[in-house]
Amino acid sequence: MAGNKGRGRAAYTFNIEAVGFGRGEKLPDVVLKPPPLFPDTDYKPVPLKAGEGEDYMLALKQELRETMKRMPYYMETPEEKQDIERYSKRYMKVYKEEWIPDWRRLPREMMPRKKCKKGPKSEKAKDTGKGASLANTADVLKKIEELEKRGDGEKSDEENEEKEGSKEKSKEGDEEEDDDAAEQEEYDEEEQEEENDYINSYFEDGDDFGADSDDNMDEATY
Amino acid sequence: MTQAEIKLCSLLLQEHFGEIVEKIGVHLIRTGSQPLRVIAHDTGTSLDQVKKALCVLIQHNLVIYQVHKRGVVEYEAQCSRVLRMLRYPRYIYTAKTLYSDTGELIVEELLLNGKMTMSAVVKKVADRLTETMEDGKTMDYAEVSNTFVRLADTHFVQRCPWVPATENSDPGPPPPAPILVISEKDMYLVPKLSLIGKGKRRRSSDEDAAGEPKAKRPKHSTDNKEPIPDDGIYWQANLDRFHQHFRDQAIVSAVANRMDQTSSEIVRTMLRMSEITTPSTAPFTQPLSSNEIFRSLPVGYNISKQVLDQYLTLLADDPLEFVGKSGDSGGGMYVINLHKALGSLATATLESVVQERFGSRCARIFRLVLQKKHLEQKQVEDFAMIPAKEAKDMLYKMLSGNFISLQEIPKTPDHAPSRTFYLYTVNILSAARMLLHRCYKASTRKVSEGGSHHCIYAGYRCRGGTAPRNRGDDHSP
Numbered sequence: 001m002a003g004n005k006g007r008g009r010a011a012y013t014f015n016i017e018a019v020g021f022g023r024g025e026k027l028p029d030v031v032l033k034p035p036p037l038f039p040d041t042d043y044k045p046v047p048l049k050a051g052e053g054e055d056y057m058l059a060l061k062q063e064l065r066e067t068m069k070r071m072p073y074y075m076e077t078p079e080e081k082q083d084i085e086r087y088s089k090r091y092m093k094v095y096k097e098e099w100i101p102d103w104r105r106l107p108r109e110m111m112p113r114k115k116c117k118k119g120p121k122s123e124k125a126k127d128t129g130k131g132a133s134l135a136n137t138a139d140v141l142k143k144i145e146e147l148e149k150r151g152d153g154e155k156s157d158e159e160n161e162e163k164e165g166s167k168e169k170s171k172e173g174d175e176e177e178d179d180d181a182a183e184q185e186e187y188d189e190e191e192q193e194e195e196n197d198y199i200n201s202y203f204e205d206g207d208d209f210g211a212d213s214d215d216n217m218d219e220a221t222y
Numbered sequence: 223m224t225q226a227e228i229k230l231c232s233l234l235l236q237e238h239f240g241e242i243v244e245k246i247g248v249h250l251i252r253t254g255s256q257p258l259r260v261i262a263h264d265t266g267t268s269l270d271q272v273k274k275a276l277c278v279l280i281q282h283n284l285v286i287y288q289v290h291k292r293g294v295v296e297y298e299a300q301c302s303r304v305l306r307m308l309r310y311p312r313y314i315y316t317a318k319t320l321y322s323d324t325g326e327l328i329v330e331e332l333l334l335n336g337k338m339t340m341s342a343v344v345k346k347v348a349d350r351l352t353e354t355m356e357d358g359k360t361m362d363y364a365e366v367s368n369t370f371v372r373l374a375d376t377h378f379v380q381r382c383p384w385v386p387a388t389e390n391s392d393p394g395p396p397p398p399a400p401i402l403v404i405s406e407k408d409m410y411l412v413p414k415l416s417l418i419g420k421g422k423r424r425r426s427s428d429e430d431a432a433g434e435p436k437a438k439r440p441k442h443s444t445d446n447k448e449p450i451p452d453d454g455i456y457w458q459a460n461l462d463r464f465h466q467h468f469r470d471q472a473i474v475s476a477v478a479n480r481m482d483q484t485s486s487e488i489v490r491t492m493l494r495m496s497e498i499t500t501p502s503t504a505p506f507t508q509p510l511s512s513n514e515i516f517r518s519l520p521v522g523y524n525i526s527k528q529v530l531d532q533y534l535t536l537l538a539d540d541p542l543e544f545v546g547k548s549g550d551s552g553g554g555m556y557v558i559n560l561h562k563a564l565g566s567l568a569t570a571t572l573e574s575v576v577q578e579r580f581g582s583r584c585a586r587i588f589r590l591v592l593q594k595k596h597l598e599q600k601q602v603e604d605f606a607m608i609p610a611k612e613a614k615d616m617l618y619k620m621l622s623g624n625f626i627s628l629q630e631i632p633k634t635p636d637h638a639p640s641r642t643f644y645l646y647t648v649n650i651l652s653a654a655r656m657l658l659h660r661c662y663k664a665s666t667r668k669v670s671e672g673g674s675h676h677c678i679y680a681g682y683r684c685r686g687g688t689a690p691r692n693r694g695d696d697h698s699p
Contacts, residue, residue: 107399
């Protein structure tokens with residue numbers, strides 16, 4: 001490139017006149033930077049169409065935005081747990097209507113499943129016909145956590161054994177899910193366990209982990 | 223899907239459904255069809271939340287599912303449907319103009335909830351209307367039902383596909399996901415319900431209760447489980463029908479601007495007559511005879527048959543070709559050329575955009591190239607009667623704005639630039655798409671700023687013109 005400075009400088013590979021520049025005319029400078037972000041325009045934009053209809057639609061849009069936030073379909077991001085539970089939080093909660101989808105129209109894997117085998121409620125969860133009696137997922141999760149904390153010691157052994165034994169066939173198991181409806185709960189545990197390599201009981205109940213150790217008995221417990 | 227469209231979808235989902243649903247939705251739009259666990263793994267959200275988000279998206283017809291081999295269910299997001307959320311106010315306003323407040327609220331409830339049973343819609347709308355009425359007056363369910371039936375008859379609301387009630391002859395396991403079907407004739411069939419009742423006015427004490435009393439209400443609503451007569455029959459808003467209505471409106475107003483009020487009324491009558499008989503993607507309406515049109519004209523118009531015939535002839539001879547003559551029986555058979563009409567509208571939009579952005583001389587060059595299809599640089603200068611330097615400058619401005627493109631025609635097989643013709647041409651479809659893309663970008667900026675929503679309506683105007691054109695040419699809605 002630098003070598004061609006001396007020779008062939010004025011020769012173009014195409015007929016320059018075809019593009020509209022005369023021979024020997026000063027060509028515009030090469031632009032070495034991107035065009036400006038907000039270039040000056042000679043022609044200002046036309047004002048927006050404003051009329052009764054447009055005003056109504058504008059008001060509607062703003063109303064819809066507010067309404068959507070209050071509908072049960074709006075999923076709030078779960079807040080991080082704070083160390084101290086503020087007293088006022090209990091009274092500032094906005095209660096939304098619960099929404100239960102029609103399970104008959106959705107794939108079976110959509111239904112929230114109970115994790116623990118214990119508890120009579122888990123049988124109800126399997127019953128696909130009674131969609132209306134299914135508790136909301138949030139309640140389900142709370143119950144799971146409670147039950148887990150209670151039966152934590154016993155369950156961890158079961159889970160370990162199951163996990164090691166069935167990790168290989170977990171993939172096949174998932175595809176054969178529909179074959180055996182009665183084994184839904186087992187597969188569900190495998191699903192949950194598959195997501196990470198850690199044993200569930202260790203990291204789920206972080207609060208209880210250190211407290212259960214009885215090594216330092218010299219300290220009195222109050 | 224372009225990046226701008228994906229960004230806009232993300233903003234819309236976040237605004238309407240929250241961040242979790244937005245994350246899942248955008249992931250599905252980007253990656254296409256995926257099974258449940260892959261979604262959970264890739265987005266890093268818990269399985270439970272993914273399930274909830276998918277339920278919400280499926281409820282609102284934004285995601286569909288399909289059963290693949292080996293029982294794997296895959297979920298696919300529909301980006302174009304998400305973008306329609308921008309138009310919700312317009313749909314609701316249209317329903318208001320056609321069916322007054324009752325119709326407006328019915329469509330609003332259906333759009334906000336995705337799918338609903340007819341009884342639920344009627345009850346909710348009656349309650350809402352009762353609240354706005356004076357004390358002591360209530361809205362009867364029958365009136366709301368009538369409006370609902372009218373909406374169904376004119377195809378503005380349609381039934382959702384449902385699970386066919388098959389006798390379970392095979393004792394095998396239930397399928398992983400229900401297969402939903404719907405037949406054409408059932409789509410607008412209103413179930414025979416006897417909805418008797420009146421709207422209830424919500425008492426003001428319920429609004430204030432933010433503590434315990436409200437906690438009891440959700441349980442209370444699940445307690446009155448009266449058997450719902452139309453259980454399982456869900457209705458949704460038929461967006462295609464609304465788009466058809468917008469298209470008709472655009473054509474009628476174009477005719478009114480070009481000719482006069484009477485001709486636009488004639489065209490409106492013709493469109494109304496072919497509303498239900500012509501599918502929405504047809505290139506032209508069913509042929510209508512002049513006699514039929516005469517009989518269907520609105521009552522207020524007292525024009526004689528001869529005058530109507532003259533108007534029709536005038537419309538058919540117009541160079542814009544909105545109306546065409548397809549035969550002579552019945553006093554003359556006339557059709558409306560939908561695709562041609564939309565094409566002309568899109569072209570007119572493009573011309574006006576060029577004029578507003580670059581000036582009227584550029585617009586003259588643009589119209590010239592449109593008309594002559596392909597022109598060389600020299601020819602442009604000659605035909606437009608604009609000095610060479612300015613013509614060059616304008617052409618290059620439009621070229622860099624992607625309104626005009628260059629077509630190379632080589633004279634020799636080695637494509638030597640000195641022996642190649644370079645012709646300027648306008649590719650209408652690609653220019654229209656470019657404009658649509660720009661509108662989406664502008665909408666993104668406005669939605670994210672949350673400030674003036676006016677620009678969203680600016681987007682409407684553009685999208686209204688270009689989107690049908692894209693539909694028309696691609697033959698895909």
